[in-house]
Amino acid sequence: MNPKNLDTYCQNTWCPGCPNFAILESVKRAISELIEKGIPRENFVFTCGIGCHAKIFDYLNLNSFYGLHGRCLATAQGIKLANPNLKVMAFVGDGDTYNEGISHLIHAAKRNTNITVLVHDNRNFALTVSQFTATSPKGFKGSSTPNGSIEESLNPLELVLSSGATFIARGYAWKIDHLKNLILKAIEHKGFSFLEILQPCITFFDNRQFYEERIYELKSPLSKEEAKIKISEWDYSDGEKSKIPIGVFYKVEKPTFEDLVLKN
């Protein structure tokens, strides 16, 4: 593999037209910009969980650890502790991090560990042929809930804000340049940066129209109180009227976990 190229030789097996392609493109553009700015390419490293999102491991030619379902935030924190010079990203899915690994998300935010979390939130377990996740709307008809899910959805941004995340943003997979800028800001943030990416699942949960009718870009920066209001504007249900803000909701500087652990 050409170490200068961000692509690998692996054949891509995402569904044709999947917004994961758009996320991959945004990531590559962001990383290329950061390399041009002088961050050595070998200093980037990412982890991923298991699910459609995680196939990015095979398509992105960077240092990486393909971890376990739900657990890759822990792996990412271990990498950052061992070598704080590395830029550590964790690509995770909604089932991956809001279901299986939610304790790691809460504690990573609480510690303000200096890593970047990018959630490919397609709001269902797609690789196992569609079951509901924590962010699926109530009534979601998946293969395990043919009559519709009976559980209310979780607003992950509210969760990470109350857990102590110091950077919270939301992007939309098909707004590639906007998303690229959010990725840049998230990586450049010193502390726990959380980027939720709304990713329509064109095979099992095609909500492109739903999103595109509701999405609008936030005017940042916001205070914590304003962030709370904006974060609560949409509760991840299928509500008819709610608008969906994207952009940076919250950003604050605090000492990072690694700084405190390694200070001596």
Added chain:
Amino acid sequence: MSKDFSILIGGEAGQGSRMAGLIIAKIFNFIGYKIYIYEDYQSLIRGGHNFSQIRAAEKEFQSRKEKIDFLLALDEKTINLHKKDLEKNGLIIFNANKVKSKEGMGIEIEKIAKEMGGKPIMANMALIADFAKIIGLDWEILEGVLRREIKKEIDLNLKIGKRAYEISKNLLKIEKISKEPTLLLTGNEATALGAVKAGLKFYFAYPMTPATSIMNFLAKREDLNVKVIQPENEISVINMALGASFAGVRSAVGTSGGGFALMTEGLSLAGQSETPIFIIESQRGGPSTGMPTYNLQGDLLFVLSAGHGDFPRFVIAPGDAEQCLYYSALGLNLAWKYQTPVILLLDKDVSENTFSVNEKILNLIQPENALLWDKGPAFAKASAGKEYKRYKITEDGISPLAFPGSKNVIVKSTSYEHDEYGITIESEEVEKMQEKRLRKYETMSKEVEKLEAIKVYGNKKSDIAIVAWGITKGAAKEVAENLGIKLIQPIIVEPFPKDKMKKALNGVKKLFSVELNTSGQMAKVLNSQGIKVDGKILKYTGRPFFTKEIEEKLKKIL
């Protein structure tokens, strides 16, 4: 007078019986005795009954005596529970402020502590001083030991001790032995120190008895330069540690059976991704929550087969602190040499009991370098100028390591089956990588035959042998010496040292296993190697064997 003493000190949790026991042990250590302390405590913070039983002898013993020469009681329960075990000429020394006893010698230790302006827990200092006077120890020796052991409020403690010493009577004179004091360590302390000597930098753990004191020891000993991280659960523990290893830093995790059960998916990940990881599993009574502060050797088969899928691992089970020191260092080195999980299997008594340790063992330990891509002959020969492949197919199954952050290198580690670069594959080519890992296992098996995988004690020519592992080795060694039979202690259990075991069994006609579990797990391991035991001596009260128990049971089945 025989130079083999048994001293039991007991009290409620919170009365400081453990600390007092350790100080008494250090006194005997100072005057040349070899030490073994058995710790018995319950899973509670106040009340209950805790005791430390010290064996101080000219010769090294690693089991407690059934009989007690000196019974030191901080509370009434201690006398009620242990009086029956007192030697004929044994002596009871008790806290006269809490205990009414017609036998033995009472001293008002709580009153002394109060009069001198001390806290209630400092009464144990008065008891120690009283005991020291009774056995004829010079005040200067006692003061020296106290000054070394007590960091907080030493002057006040000394004042209390001195007062008790002055009003106590001398009854006998314990002889000094002309030997140097040795290092006294618990198995957990020794495990920590061994790993540090082999280059440990990060220790990840979630509290779980009886492994917790490894974490606490490393956190307290800042001079050892190990960062102690306490993540949200054991699943996070192992996945964080794997991240640190992937980034090139030696890390270890520690837990007991329940926590290890939570780690098993991560264990399998370490096997598949070939990430070095050193796992300390200290057994306690199971299944499930079991008996948190008591011992069963019931996790051997679990650690041998834990994790889904086939992958190579080492399992090493030391039986005392000196072995913990040596094999902990060896274990961490092996994890990096073979890029695979190494499990150090302890048990509650190996972990928490205190042993005399020969410090010279530390000189045998050096961090061994892993096979690195950009250093050493591998680089010069095969890799110079070539592209790095994390999972390069090699003859011995070991692929050179590189770490993220290295120039011109992309390191891909993965939980999926993969090609040489680490890219996911599911074609029939997957056999190649599995065979590479199989070859690595063969290389590991050869290495085990070169290591001290098995120890043999007692009469090496006897045709009767017992097999014992972990803490059971201590009492079994005494049995072997008393009865003139052979003791075989398997230490490295996986890969199984076939040749070494064959050699150890040479001439043996009768073989018995001695274990602290209900099913004879080591006997099953031996059976899987075609070695049949003629009988099993099992105990599962949660307490380790007394020598006599093994001897009596053995005589019945011989």
